[in-house]
Amino acid sequence: MERRHFLRISAAGAAWLAAPLSASAAETPKEIRLDYAYYSPPSLVLKKFGWLEEDLKPSGSSVKWVLSQGSNRALEYLNSDSIDFGSTAGLAALLARANGNPVKAVYVYSRPEWTALAVGKDSTINSVKELKGKKIAATKGTDPYLFLLRALHENGLNKSDVEILHLQHPDGRIALEQKRVDAWAxxxxxxxASQLEAGSRLIYRNVNFNTYGFLNVSESFAAKYPDDVKRVIRAYERARAWIIKNPDETARLIAEEAKLSLPVAQLQLKRNDFSNPLIGNEHATALRAAAPILIDEELxxxxxxxNETITALIEPGFAKSVIRPA
Known part of the structure; x- marks a missing residue:
C-alpha cells in the first residue's frame, strides 16, 4: 500500500478546465442523482463543495446525493433507477453488466489498493492456505469479495473450501474484531480503521487484484443526456485536481464525512493513485485478466x-472529450 504513488500526476491531471459545454446543449434533467461513497474521495470532495450544483444552477437543475456503502449498493441503485451515477470497483461493474445491469463505465475516480485479507490481531493465521475451513466475511458483488475469490484460487482453494459470510463492509469489520469470523476481505x-484501531493484520495483499474505481452511469441517462455525463466528469476532474493539490485537507474531509480518525483517513488516502482518470485500454486489460474468476465461480x-461485455461496459468517449491529453 506504501507503493501507491499518490502524488504522481500528469499534465492531464491538472487540466480539469476543459472547454465549457455548449450553450445549446440538449435538455438537462430536472435532477441529477449521484452517489457518494467513503471509498471514493472525489465524490466526498464534490459533495462538500457543491461545484456540480453551482454549474447546474443556471439551468434550474438540482443534484441529489445518495450514500453507497459498497459497490453492490451503488449497482443496485443504478439498476433500480434510484441514481444516475454510481461509484464502484471495476470488476464489480463488469459482473453487474454481465448479469444484465445496463451500466457504462465512463471515468476512473482512483486507482486504489483498497482491499486485502485481514485477520484479528491475536490470530495465528498467516497465509491464505490456512483459511481452508475457516469463516471469512465479505460483501458479495464487491471488489473485496472478488479479491477473496481470486486469492483463494491463486492458493489452490475455492469458495467451497471456506465459509463466506455475506456482510456489508462495516459489519465485516465488526465480525472480525468480535472474533465471529476468522478473516475478513x-x-x-x-x-x-481496523488496522490502526484494533490491530488487525493483513495476511494477503495484491495491488493487481484491486480493480480500479469506476464512475458508472446508467445507459439510458448517457443516451438521453450526453452533455450532462460530460458535465459530471468535468466536476469530478475539479475534485480530483483539488485532492492532488490538497492532500491534508482531503484527509480531514474524509475523516469528517466518514467519522474516522485523521490517521485512518490519511492511511486510506495514501492507498489511492489519482493520476490517470481516463478510462480505456488499461482498464479493459485489467478486467480481462480478472474476468476468468467470474466464470470459474459461476457468477x-x-x-x-x-470480452464483449467489457467492450460494452467501458465507454471512453465522454472522458476523452472533457480531459485534455498529457
Missing part, C-alpha cells in the same frame, strides 16, 4: 462472452 476506510451465466 476488508475495504477502506473500514480496513484502515455469470454459462456462455457469457466477457
Amino acid at each position: 476488508g475495504l477502506d476506510p473500514h480496513l484502515a 455469470v451465466k454459462s456462455g457469457t462472452n466477457l
Whole structure:
C-alpha cells in the first residue's frame, strides 16, 4: 500500500478546465442523482463543495446525493433507477453488466489498493492456505469479495473450501474484531480503521487484484443526456485536481464525512493513485485478466462472452472529450 504513488500526476491531471459545454446543449434533467461513497474521495470532495450544483444552477437543475456503502449498493441503485451515477470497483461493474445491469463505465475516480485479507490481531493465521475451513466475511458483488475469490484460487482453494459470510463492509469489520469470523476481505476506510484501531493484520495483499474505481452511469441517462455525463466528469476532474493539490485537507474531509480518525483517513488516502482518470485500454486489460474468476465461480451465466461485455461496459468517449491529453 506504501507503493501507491499518490502524488504522481500528469499534465492531464491538472487540466480539469476543459472547454465549457455548449450553450445549446440538449435538455438537462430536472435532477441529477449521484452517489457518494467513503471509498471514493472525489465524490466526498464534490459533495462538500457543491461545484456540480453551482454549474447546474443556471439551468434550474438540482443534484441529489445518495450514500453507497459498497459497490453492490451503488449497482443496485443504478439498476433500480434510484441514481444516475454510481461509484464502484471495476470488476464489480463488469459482473453487474454481465448479469444484465445496463451500466457504462465512463471515468476512473482512483486507482486504489483498497482491499486485502485481514485477520484479528491475536490470530495465528498467516497465509491464505490456512483459511481452508475457516469463516471469512465479505460483501458479495464487491471488489473485496472478488479479491477473496481470486486469492483463494491463486492458493489452490475455492469458495467451497471456506465459509463466506455475506456482510456489508462495516459489519465485516465488526465480525472480525468480535472474533465471529476468522478473516475478513476488508475495504477502506473500514480496513484502515481496523488496522490502526484494533490491530488487525493483513495476511494477503495484491495491488493487481484491486480493480480500479469506476464512475458508472446508467445507459439510458448517457443516451438521453450526453452533455450532462460530460458535465459530471468535468466536476469530478475539479475534485480530483483539488485532492492532488490538497492532500491534508482531503484527509480531514474524509475523516469528517466518514467519522474516522485523521490517521485512518490519511492511511486510506495514501492507498489511492489519482493520476490517470481516463478510462480505456488499461482498464479493459485489467478486467480481462480478472474476468476468468467470474466464470470459474459461476457468477455469470454459462456462455457469457466477457470480452464483449467489457467492450460494452467501458465507454471512453465522454472522458476523452472533457480531459485534455498529457
